[in-house]
Structure formats: structure tokens, C-alpha cells
Amino acid sequence: MKPLAGIRVLDLTRVLAGPFCTALMADLGAEIIKVEPPQGDDYRHIGPFVDGHSALFALTNRGKSSVVLDLKTAEAQALARQIAATCDVVVENFRPGVAAKLGLGADALRHENPALIYCSISGFGQDGPFSDLPAYDIVVQAMSGLMEANGEEGGAPLKVGEALGDLMAGLYAAWGIAAALVGRAQTGQGASLDVAMFDALFSLLPTSHAIHFYAKSAVERVGNRHPLSTPFGAYATLDGHAIIAVLGDRQFAALCGVIGVPEAASDPRYATDATRTQNEPALKALIEAWSRQHTTAQAVEALRGAHIPTAPILTLAQAANSPHAAARGLVSDLPHHGLGTAPIIGQPVRFNGEKPVASTGAPALGGGSRDVMAALGLTETQISGLIAAGIVRAT
Template sequence: MDTSSVAAARPAGPFSDLLVIDLTHVLNGPFGTNILADLGARVIKVEQPGHGDDTRLYGPFVNGQSLYFSFVNRGKESIVLDLKADADRKVFLNIVRKADVLAENFRPGTMQRLGFSYEALSAINPRLIYASSSGFGQTGPMASYPAYDTIVQAMSGILDATGFPDGPPTRVGTSLSDLCGGVFMFSGIASALYDRQKTGKGAHVDVAMFDATLAFLEHGFMSYVATGRAPGRIGNRHPYMAPFDVFEARDRQFVICCGNDSLFQKLCHAVARPELATDARFADNLGRMENSAALKAELERTLRGQDASHWLQVIHEAGVPVGPLLDIAEAAALPQTAARNMVIEAGGVRMPGNPIKISTYADPAVRPGAPSLDEHGASLRHEFAAVTAVPDCAGR
């Protein structure tokens, strides 16, 4: 497929005038650049010779496509470049000269060894936004430390804080650190682009998965600041509000969230247990937190008498936040999911949609799929073939 065909298929969006060089791989970086592509940017994914992005080899596979790769690389163009070979370096630098953004998630020092540091590339394109996302960032004693999502979850404290008090530390059920890093990479790029409108100058965006995960700890960090100790694992309940937990009905579990005394009183009347609202143990949130186990036992003694569907209806009608406990298949099938266009098709594969809805742009239910390896290599080499008199970053 040539690049003009890709341009025709690319959705319109606020970043439609941007050219992005995507040197990222696996999940962290591609997730951030995928947001740019979803919002209209032209994203050229530069892949290494051989098999390209490692995730092209990761399952699960549908019709020979890696979903791991497809989910975060839709709508991008692919070119294979050997960044150590002179001819490919010249093509790469010609793209750099026209690019608005370069994103990379190599281990710190890799781009510098290739001669493509921020300082070197900004010398030939001062307006370039150069975004680096890594496990621990570009500075500090652990900058060169290798990292995958689970390592960062373990070292940030979130793995230790997840699970039940009598159970082991538990990894969050998604690659949270990778995804947080990708979201903050996107945020940093968008912020630097906004600043460039005022200054005319590019910038280096430095994002660490560790920093991103630490920033998401919130409640756990509050407890640490307040007590000086790491909080223990508390399962599904809220650390500061009760009842705010998963509860057992006759047939399945569901969730009730009471964030204040008024909601608790409404809940007690909805489940026909008005005496709980006047019980001295549960009269205010502090008391309910101190007696959370007893309160849960009292509520479940009643809740186990009816199916969850009954309680979902009566508690919702009482104005108390309540929701079913769904698996992924059930969540994907919700009418709300369809109404928000959160399951789309890209390249013949169903995948999560774009959560950013902007009133002035369409949110297509069908989007361009992920590219095959070097699918656009020939047309991109032709487009960026002209070599200027400026030497490359290694002085060649």
C-alpha cells in the first residue's frame, strides 16, 4: 500500500497536520503513539530489520495477525530501516527534517550511541518534539536499568499493595505501568506541541514508567505520607470509605459504593435494613471504616437472600452508586460500550476504540489496521529520498 492510500484512510483529528516518527516498540511507547494516530497524526513506524517490532511474534493471533501488535499500531505506516547503515540513516534523517514528533522507548543511551540524541536531531530540526519513554527515565541512578511492566509494578509498590490481606502481592490485571507510561508520553507530547506554538521551539519529553506508576498510586501514597508506613493490602474495599466494596448476592457478586452518610442511609432503606443507619457502629464514615468487616457481614446477610439483578435495581432506584461485577466479555457487550464506540474494527480485527471523544471530529467505528512489516517502505523511501547537503548526526 502506498502512503497516499494510508492518508486517505487516516481519520481526521486535531493532529492531522502532524508527522510522527515512531521508533517505539512492544507496548509502552506504541500505546502513546497510537493515541496520536487515532487523533489524526501521520505516524511512521520505523522497525528494525528482521522481524520488526518484537510483538509481531506475540500471541494471540487472529488470521495470522498478532493482536498484541495490532491493538497499538493501527493506522500507522511501516518502514524497515537499519539505523547503522548509511543509506537508511539518510532516509531516516530526511524524515526527521520534516517531522513534528519523534517518539522512542529504547534504553537510555541507545539513541545517543546511534548518533540520534535529542541534541543532535534538534540541531537539524529545532521544532522537533523528541519524546523518550523508558522504565526509569533519562536521569537518576537507575536510568539504564532494564524494565518490563511487571518489574516496574514490583518496584513502584503497586504490586505489593494489590490483593487481599491474607494473599500474596498481586500484579494488576493489565500492563498498567506500560499503559500509564504511554498515556503520559502522549500527554507530554501534546503539552510540548502546545508550547511550541508559543515559542517556535521543540523540546525533549522524558517519561518514565516508574514515575507514571508512582503518580497513579494516590491512595497508597496518601497512607504512606500520613503514617510513614506502606499500606497493607485491603482487597476490593476502599481505604477511606465504607461500605465501598464487592458484595455477595444470592447468585453473583456486585459492587456498592457509598461515599457519604446520606448515601449509606439510602442504602439501608433500599435493602430494608433501616436499623443499620442508626447503629452506633455505623453512624458515620469513621465508624463504618473501623467496623467495616461487621458492616459487610450485616449487609451480606441480607443481600444473599436475593439475586444481584434485584439489588442492582432497587439500590440504583434509591440513588446509590451500584454496579454489576462483569467479566471482559460482558463489559464488551454492554450497550454503553456500543454507544460510546468503544469496540471498533481495524484491519478486520475487533479492538478497543479511542476513549477521547472530540465534538468537532468523527469517531470512526472502522479504522485502518496495523501495517505489515515494511508495508510502506518503498513509497516512504521514495518520498524521503532527497538528501540535503546537511551531514548526518555522525558527521558523515
Template sequence: MNGLPRHLFEGLRVLDLTRVMSGPFCTSMLADLGAEVIKIEMPDFGDEGRHFAPHVEGESTYFALLNRGKRSVTVNMRKPEGVGLVRDLARKADILVENFRPGVMERLGLGHAALQELNPRLIYASISGFGEDSPYADWPAFDLVIQAMSGLMSVTGEAGGRATAVGESIADVATGMFAAWGIAAALYDRERTGSGRRVEVAMLDSVLSMLLTGLARRLFTDQPTRRVGNRHPETYPVDSFATRDGDLVLVGFSDQIFRRICEAIGRPELADDPKFRSNRDRNANEAELRAVIADWAAGLTREDALARLRAADVPTAPVWTLDDVLASGHVAARGMLQPGSNGKLGEIRLVPQPVQFAKSERVAPMRVPLLGEDTDEVLRQELGLDDAAIAALRAAQAI
């Protein structure tokens, strides 16, 4: 290893003032690369995510997946002594991440300008629903709110049906990833300049930036976006079909692949039919083409249909459940379940960020902290407080 850290972010200190999902997802990605993450939580209550189901042995397993590898410190930021502790920890941190509504940190005296004076190398990342200069800056934002306002729900669902949310918290996850990317970029810049900087990311911006198919249509044509079910909005046949014992998807993204599909379903003549010769033709006659493929699939088992499509080199896959993918062998081969521990749950399995780096191992096992489990230790190690000082803070209800 030539003396380099075993983990890419080893030696970095992160002060985590986030809760629920977008912020904790971001800081968990940093922890996955070896950063020391100190998570600040309210005494007695903690991160709101601790109260999200499901719970096992009184611990939120939702929280566990989002807060692996962190140290939990309870600080009452409504008390001046608590604010002072956060300022002292920020003075020694490389990165601070917060996801309060815009203006909250400034009112606490913990805004970027104030902390930059204390620590010019600090990278200060702010996550919010809409950003501080949005007309909606004061609106509360959760994943479903952003899915609704971004346009994502409007293009998700069956044709003619109601707008539908994606089945996971995609707005939170995407925002957390963008924030981690921004922090990594700011770290690189700090290596060149010696100075930290502010990083700001809004959830609505994050999801909007990903709606490339719809934006390509709205920004460059006069065609409206619409809900189209599982088919691709522009290309056909890219769709899902029911077999005798389960669904599959196929991706006929080019004329060449469409010709292979026709061969696989025993209808090679369709590739030269004027109704289906080009993507424009296939879109214009989608209902007829869909019926042909659907009738073929309905007469076969899923494994038989998949085998025929794969033999023709057609991109295809079964529609799996989460249990299916967990049992598939892929998860184990890629190391996507890693060992962890928790004071109440015992030995557990955790899902790391998916990027693998040569010459760097995964951080494992990772501990999921109980609420306030590390308070005294962090105050002693990081701030040099003795037992009497810690007791005084506890008496003042600051920790």
C-alpha cells in the first residue's frame, strides 16, 4: 500500500447534523470509505429515523441501514452549551453536513460564515428540499413531496392511471449521493487551495436533473410527457410482458435487436413489415406489436421465454422480487451484504455503498450506534473534557 491509507477517506472527520434519510445516506457513504463520522442527535429522542419502522428489539432497522459506521453523540442544540459543543467539534472537523431548513443553522450561530471563521478548511454541506434561494425554500420537504413536485410522479404509472410514486425513496437517496459527490469534489479542491467551501444541494434539483427522457422531450420538442407504464417513452419494444408463471422485460432498443426479437418469437417476417420497420413505425403501431409479443410470452414459462430471447442475444431479464435478488448469488459475489453490529440487535448485515476501489478494502464490520452511545467517549477524546465537565453538561441538559 506504500504507506497510503487503507480506506480512501481514512483520517477525515465528519460532523453529521443530519436526520431521516438524505443526509444520513450521504454521511453513510463517507463512513463506508473510512471517514470518522460523529452523528449529533437530540437527547432522549434522537434522529427521527430511529422512530421509523420496522423495529426489532426496539431498534429501527431503517435507521441501522442509514447510520452504519457512525458514532452517536447526544447534544441539545436548544441549549447554548450544546451549541458551543457543536462549534468546538466543527473547529476540528474536515466536513460538516446538515439538512435543516434554510436559515436554521444561521439562527443557531452555526451557519457557514460563522464556522468558516473558526475553521477555514471546513467543507460545509447543506441539504434541503428546495435550496435557500428557491421561492419554496421554507416549505417542508420529504421524499414524496419531491417526487410529486419534480415531475417524476407525473410520468410514473400506467397509461391513463394516476400519477404514482417510485417504490423507494429515490429523491432522498439521489440527493444524498449528489451531496457526497459534491463533498468529494470540494475535498479535491481543498487539496489545491487549502480552503474549504460551501456545498449546497436541493432535493428538487437532484430529481429534476435525472429526468432526462422527459426533459429531452419538453426542452426540444412540443410533445408532452405522459405515463406509459413499463414501456420506454420513446423506444419500442422496451417493455414488460407476462409469461405463464411470472413477468419478464425485454429491451428492443435498435432495429437490429428488434430483428432478433422477431426471430426469437418465431415471427422473423415482422422485422421487414412496413408497420414495424423503424422505431417510428413500431411506436405508431405499438398496440399491435405489443399484442404479438404478449401472446407469445403468455404461452411459455418465464424460463423458457428467457432462454429463447437470450439465445437470440436479446437484452432480457426476469422481474425479480427483493427476495429473489438477495438469493441470486449476485449479492454475495459482489459483497453487497457486509457484517455489522448493534448493541441491541447483535450481529447484523448491512448494505454498503456499491463502488469498489482497487487497493482498498471495504470497512467491515461496521457498528450501528445506540442513541448517545458514544457521547462521553467523543467529548473526552475530541474535546478533552473530563468527567466533571461532562457531568456539568449533563446537569445543564446540554447532552
């Protein structure tokens, strides 16, 4: 099932947030025309590399056609507007105001194509006091409240290892575009979407929101445990750590039985989730008196036997090579112009039991330029002239 089949997208994005958004749409069948500058998307030049090809670019640009336009020229800007007139969706992640200066802003393109869905992705949004600030993921993690809540208890703030600001902005953008397409089907009108990395990350902190807005308390770093529920975290074993996630009195009583202290379930210090959290150090010591006598595998097996949510902490290699990941089809190998095949991690949702992914890997720089120009009605002579002038590049 390809629910976005027939949807045409002009992708004016680079690096991560925008390309991640349009890659998700490519998985679901949308036609993605990716416009790149003559030097290509910045991610083409960021490692790790395999035979000269960027892994990051390959992972986030599957299923797209690459058109190279030098948007510093009026001729290229006019060509981009022609492409936009044939599209259902435009996605851009220029700095706020830059697209409009290029004649590619929402107002200009939607004036010519009122049904167009125009999605702008930026660090801090199209307006507001921070809108002009340069924003990489770590900047947004720092300013959203995420870093302040993340880290070891008593330690310094820590960024999350992945670029969650970019990824979540891309995910929200794809979600917003899909919703706008449904709205357009009902009204015939397009929409202008403003997606900010800052807004996206800020919206994803419900535990911190509960502590700040409802409990009226400061958000504090607590490491690998939950700030509101206990026991809910990583506990030391003979050879590493086991995750134990208990929510509710029934599960806590079961845990007490597994670790050999059933009487702890009736201890007033551990009577409720709140009191267990207040007495977390003592409870942790009680649990680790048991868990440190067992390997992680032994501890997990015992806890699972009592239906207590638990897990070992896996490496990415272990997760990727697990039989469950294989059964769920989490990794796909797609045809790639330079590598033969390339592994990608497609969108994860199954539609009627099937997981749609793009049919091709990331494109060669300018690999689709001639076909897209021809589809606009340009002759081979005109296309060759644009290439000779450096306005268009094709491979």
C-alpha cells in the first residue's frame, strides 16, 4: 500500500530535517523532486563514506530524483517555480525569509497554485524573537529544555545522542503535510505550514511539562531512572545492567517476590509510586542486592517469568541483528546508483500488514535534471544550453 502515490513534492531542503520528512513521504509513494545546488546537499560531503558516497545522505534521501539548479540565478529560480506549479507539496528549510527572496516563498507559489501545500521547516519558526538565530540540533536541544532534563543525577546537562530536533521536526512536517492533504481533499485549498525544531522538541517533553506546569517543581536530572515512577530504570547486574520498569502496585509486589523480599511490598516506604520515588536510593539498594548476584540474562529471564517489563541494554548491532528486527523488516536494501545496493531504515508503520518503503536508494547528483526539465516542455537544445550556462547540472 502506497497511500501517497500520485502526490508530487518539490523538495528544497538539505541536511536532515527536511530530507528526513521527504524520505518518509517517498516511502509512502510520493514522487520527490529534490533540488540541489551545484555542489549538492551538504550531507553528500559528510561522512562516514563508502566508496565516496555519504552514508547519511544515502539514509535520508532514498526514493528521490535529484535536479541541480543554481538558485542564485533568475533562470534557475524561474525553473523551480515551474516545477512547483506542477506539484502538490513544496518543502523548504531555508533560513526564514530566504525562500521569499528567491521568489519561492509560500505567498508567491500559492498565488499561482492555491491548492499547493507549502511546508517551511526551520530552527525556531518563521516568526518570534529567536526566528533569525542559526539552529543546529544541539542548539535547539539546549534551548528547548531537553538537555537540562537529560544527564546523570547531580551531573551536567547532556544532549541526546541522535539529532532529535531535526528528526522530530521532519516527522511533524510529514504528519502536518499528510493532514493538510486530507484537508485539501475536503476543501480544495492548500495550506502554509510552519514547523520549528524548537517547537517540535518542546512538545515532546510531557514528563517535564507535568513536573513544571502541574507539580510546580523544578525539572531535575535523574540519569537512567524515571523522575516520577520507581523502580523504573537501569539496575546493576554481575555483567552489566538490566532495565526494570514497574508501574503500579501489582507489578511491584511481583518484583518483591522475584528478588526474595515479598515483605517489601507492604513496607510503608514503598506503599505507593510516589513514596517509592521518595525512597528511591533505599529501594535501588534492595533491588541491586539481588540483581548484582545474577547476570543480565538471568535477571531478565527471572523478571520476564513474573511478567515484569524488563530488558537488557542492547548495542545497535545487537538490535539490528535480532530476529525481531528481521521479522519486522526494519532494514531494507535498495538499489543505489554507486553502491549497487544500500541499506536504509524506512518508515516503520505497517499498512494492512505491509511496510511500504521507497523503491530506490539516494539519487546521483543531478541524475534527474534532464527528465524533469523535459517534463516542463524544454527541448534538448534548451536543456543543453542551461547546462552549458551552469544554471542546470545533469549527470
